[in-house]
Amino acid sequence: MTDTFVVVGGDAAGMSAASKAKRADPELDVVVFEKGEWVSYAACGMPYYVKGEIESLDDLVQVTPEEFRTERDIDLRTNHEVVAIDPEARTVTVAANGDRFEQSYDSLLVATGARAIEPPFDGIDLDGVFTIHSMDSAAAIHEYVESERPETAAIVGGGYVGIEMAEALDARGLDVHTFEMLPHVLQPFGESVATVVEDHLREKGVSLHLDTTVSGFAGEDRVEAVRLETETVSADVVVVGVGVAPNVALAEEAGIELGETGAIATDEYGRTNYDTVYAAGDCAESTDVVTGEPTHVPLALTANRAGRAIGQTVTGTPTEVGTIAGTAIVKAFDLGAARTGIVDESAAREAGFDPVSVEITDAARAHYYPGATDLTVTLVGDSETGRVLGASVVGREGAKRIDTVATALHAGMTVEEVADLDLAYAPPFSPVWDPIATAAKVLAGKL
Amino acid sequence: MTDTFVVVGGDAAGMSAASKAKRADPELDVVVFEKGEWVSYAACGMPYYVKGEIESLDDLVQVTPEEFRTERDIDLRTNHEVVAIDPEARTVTVAANGDRFEQSYDSLLVATGARAIEPPFDGIDLDGVFTIHSMDSAAAIHEYVESERPETAAIVGGGYVGIEMAEALDARGLDVHTFEMLPHVLQPFGESVATVVEDHLREKGVSLHLDTTVSGFAGEDRVEAVRLETETVSADVVVVGVGVAPNVALAEEAGIELGETGAIATDEYGRTNYDTVYAAGDCAESTDVVTGEPTHVPLALTANRAGRAIGQTVTGTPTEVGTIAGTAIVKAFDLGAARTGIVDESAAREAGFDPVSVEITDAARAHYYPGATDLTVTLVGDSETGRVLGASVVGREGAKRIDTVATALHAGMTVEEVADLDLAYAPPFSPVWDPIATAAKVLAGKL
Incomplete structure (x- = not known):
């Protein structure tokens, strides 16, 4: 248990952790320092604002600073920049309004994010x-x-x-x-x-x-x-x-260790080399579900998940931040493209696997159903263990089906097991064999 | 290994088994008796033919009888009705063109399907x-x-x-x-x-x-x-x-045992009480992935999967027919609805679980993204083990996300594990927390 939980950075990881911690322990003092104006905004929505499909940047704000303060009782200070951390003394130095002050903490979360390179x-x-x-x-x-x-x-x-x-x-x-x-x-x-x-x-x-x-x-x-x-x-x-680079200068100056990826190294609870200092979001490493190795994948869900877990841990319920599959999806005009796990055979070999991959193209709906379009699935498996290693999909519809493979990766499933999944079928939604299962059937024959 | 593989019924299970067996062992004699004209047709497409979206019933035929005969070298006999099975003598009696004859077999697959009640x-x-x-x-x-x-x-x-x-x-x-x-x-x-x-x-x-x-x-x-x-x-x-009822009269008269559901009882390889007689598709039972109990879910994918497995088993590669989650999806005008596993709390209690369920409604895309519509997810978990038991979803888009839960059921995942899945996020496709993960987060808090 902790009395004061200080969070550096008011975006996905920081605000998830602050909110979860305060909900779990309403007595806890939760202080968030954000150097800018905006908190808890959906950065991924910005291209659609530029495109003109979203009217105002305010639409991308999920919870306003005012709501965090009044409804969630979080001491959120915008335009406050943390300029130093002293992990031994358990204090941070904050610059605001041309002034500086010290804030002590019992637990600290570094959620300083990343910046565009x-x-x-x-x-x-x-x-x-x-x-x-x-x-x-x-x-x-x-x-x-x-x-x-x-x-x-x-x-x-x-x-x-x-x-x-x-x-x-x-x-x-x-x-x-x-x-x-x-x-x-x-x-x-x-x-x-x-x-x-x-x-x-x-x-x-x-x-x-x-x-x-x-x-x-x-x-x-x-x-x-x-x-x-x-x-x-x-x-x-x-x-x-x-691309983006993790904001680690503040942490580094405080003696918080970085990992090989250049982001802050963390254990399974998101803890750094200092017991009371956590790191999460785009500035921190995560653990890859396939390789078990540290990785740096600065994506929104990773930040939210880790923040939520750390919010529980600092309030007395140790919760692992979870492993990540590097699942990602992108809209490219009329196409959706998605990936999860290890897609590249040479990356799989580097990680010690003996990869085999297949690429299939099949209709995303029953082939005879009006408007059926193609989905191309690439599936990678390990010929030694039969395990699924990763996949990509691309097509006009159905890119979210990558989630089937992401789930299989978290479960450590084999390619045969994926071929045998009881997935949803009706002509408007899928062929009898979902393209993911078809890819698994074909790959199983090659392993 | 087997010399003559006889299949009774030329639809999904029968033709999948025949095709797989012939591919696995080209020397094998594969004889299929189908009492009607049509084989290997997508019955699920029929409503869309009535609707006028599919021009011809021929579009629903996946492989024509001629293709089975010439390209796959299967001895397919349409308008041939099997009227008796003698499992001891390993023969079937066939009626065709006003005549009757006997056909011997080494392995037999009963794939007589179901009929509308x-x-x-x-x-x-x-x-x-x-x-x-x-x-x-x-x-x-x-x-x-x-x-x-x-x-x-x-x-x-x-x-x-x-x-x-x-x-x-x-x-x-x-x-x-x-x-x-x-x-x-x-x-x-x-x-x-x-x-x-x-x-x-x-x-x-x-x-x-x-x-x-x-x-x-x-x-x-x-x-x-x-x-x-x-x-x-x-x-x-x-x-x-x-609803439909399994066509079991032929099997029953031959002494092939039925299960409690009224469909033909089978083991994990789709074998009946006779060693050389298999049953698959709408006439046969399957094993439920959640309860481990026999169940009768007459759906297309179940038939295809079991047929494929039996085609491998009869050619010397024993292959389990797999368990089923009863995953189903249906289009209702502009909505998609889907289900998997145990959705009903009282059914869960009957199966020996201590179920808790939640219902959440969230946007299928980022809430600010144009065209975002709601998806309602009901998720059921077991409070003793934390396991996911089943789910349903309904909405204008995103019903196929039921596959995430279906995959989790096959993997025996807990609700916490589903909450922690690294699923695909980008504003045009999902909120940061996919509605399936959101339901799991909420349910985890109640277990």
Whole structure:
């Protein structure tokens, strides 16, 4: 049990932990320091705000600061930045309103999140060049598109944020160019998803520049072009989405250990090397359900789950933060793409498995049912143990079926067991054998 | 190993077994006797043929008789009825073309299916009264609707076939009345699904007569009305869909044992009390994954799975037919409804569990995402072991998410484990916590 629970960072992990802890122990003092204005917002919704499908950024706020304070009785301080942690003294130093003060804690959660990586591109400070990782940057892009009426957009990075922003800016009527350093977009989703998505992006009019390194941006005050090695491509607005890096400086300075991934190392309860200091969300490592190894997958659900567990642990009910499968899903125009576990055979081999994979394409509904479209499933299994290792799916409908494989990964199921699942069938929803089960049947024959 | 594998019945279980066996052992003689014309057809597609969304019944045929014969080298004999089995002599007696002959076998699969129950209603033989269970009856209803232009339809039975036929006939412009003896439609889906579906059916203009016993049909040659206890309701066409009964007479006469459900009793390999006689599909029992007890759930996937397994077993690779969760899904106009495992608390108690259930309603996508609609999830757990026992879902989208629970049932997962699953999240596809996980979180708090 604890008397004062201090949380650094007021987004998914921090506010989940604060809320859970206060609910579990109403006597507990729960203090949250957030350096910005916004708390508990759905960052993943930002592309749809830029697209114009969501009217106001306020719609992305799940619980307002006022609600946290009055309804949940959490001492939430926005515009308060924690600038130092002293784990021995169990205090944090807080800067606010030009002043500094100390706050002591019994338990501390570091939930400082991640920031968009800004490569040292020439011209990254030009007007019209944005990253998208905070509500403020989403507001800035939205404002720029509305006021400056750019005609051509360059998206640097073909990850999920890049793909979502391509869709958003295309919907705004911009001519979109996407630049990806690697041979394919959506690298963590594997090649079979990437090729389907790439064809679809091109169909939709997106100009894909794969295997292409951006060296900088050109323009006087405002961006006018993207510089590549041998040419330049005009662009009135640029969105850089090349990934995120965990915010660990504060923790590192306090002697909190980082793991190999560069994020904060934690045990199964989300605890750091200091007994009373926890870390969760985009700044912390998690444990991979397939390999059992530390991994850094900065996604919203991971943050929420870990926050909730830590909120229980600090109030006397030790709760594991849980393992993650790295399950992810992304909308790319009319397609849905999803992945879970280990999709890449070489990554599976590195983790000590002997992987075999299959790719099948089947209708997402009964083939004769009106509107049936194809779902492509890639399933990876281990030939030694027969275990399922991971999967990806892509299609116009049915991408959420990745959840069947995610569940199977958490249960440690074999490929045969997945082939034998009693999944839901009726013509408007699935063929008799769901494409996931079909992939498992085919893979079982190869293991 | 076996030299001649005889299959009685050419639908899902029979043709799956025949195909798998022949593929596994091309030297094997595989003989299938089917008393009708049609083989390997998607019976579940029939309502959509009546609705007019599928042009021809031929579209529902997955593999034609000719393809089975030439491409799969199966000795398929349509219009051949097996009239007796002699398990001691290992022969079957076949009637065809007014003649009879004997066929010996090394292994036999009884896959005689089920038939629509026809209650002894007065007037059931009137023109315009149909059951729907065979391609011929689907063709007959279709023909009747096109040629006789009925204006009012009575559906007797609010099970999934009844609901699908209500949608089909409504789409044809008929005024539809549905009669259900029980207080709710879709009894196996539980009350929380039923009430949502009933509201929707009424919204769509279907007249629901619940808790209502039909005593017969009135009319001269053609049906004109449905007789209830105290009134009659006009109807130009009647579809009776009050369930199916397994076709077991042939097996019973041969001394093949039935189980308590009235279907053929089988072991984990689909074997009957005779070593060389198997049974699968709608005529046979299966094993429930939750209770471990025999059950009779005549659904397409169960038949396909068991047939495939038996095809492997008779060719020397003993393969269990697998357990079933009774997973089912049905489209009711704009809604999807699905169920798996034990949904009903009293059924759970009868099976020896101490059930607790919760019902939650949440958006199927992020609440702020355009077009987000509600999904209602009912989740049942056992308070002694924490195990998940079953679930139902209903909503305009997302009904296939029942597969997450079906997979959890096969894995024997606890409610806590389901709450902790790393399921796929992005605003267009789900809230951060998928409604299945939300239901599990709430239920975990009550166990």
